Amino acid sequence: MILPPEFYAQNACVVARALLGARLVRILPCGERLSGMIVETEAYTGLTDLASHAHRGRTPRNAPMFEAPARSYVYLTYGIHWLLNAVCEPADQPAAVLIRAIEPLEGIDLMKQNRHMERNLTNGPARLTQALAITGADNRAALSEADSTIWIEAHQTFADEAIQVGARIGMGQVPEPWFSQPWRWWINKNPYVSR
């Protein structure tokens, strides 16, 4: 079952927690299907969160965060890496969930080809986009539609006891309280969580 738009209309922290265990499906231009279970997420919500791209207001890059939920927000960071987010909360309420890691399920051989390596295929936000061949061309993909290039469907669920929460990664010079905000979720002891 593909997760409906109403799912993404919730608060980004709720969505980030609920996405753990869901299956991220990617259809390549050639038609091949790849997928993996989401095992690590981070929430970026509100205009006041100094760690969020949205905190300086709407720009051409972050515009998807301000638009209707249930679409992707894909952007380039460090000049090299594409990062995949799911846009959350109602329109004009900028929020997104960063997909930080997945456990490979389908198309593992293709992931190895895309990554040019055998290991560390999807345990990091830029690694998984490379493994799934996701780029800026996939910005604003409809995550709730089966004819999209990327969507997310229900797969497995985890009890709170199996979930870990902590501060987000890569905050750089972001000041408190945003630096330590516990808005990162991951599946405890899952080997595909980043670092």
Add this chain to the structure above:
DNA sequence: CCGAGGATTATCT
């Protein structure tokens, strides 16, 4: 095993 440094470009000031 670990830490340092370079890669590389869209985006915003």
Add this chain to the structure above:
DNA sequence: GATAATCCTCGGA
């Protein structure tokens, strides 16, 4: 012109 929600390689232990 500076910065960035990161990753890889390489050198040393």
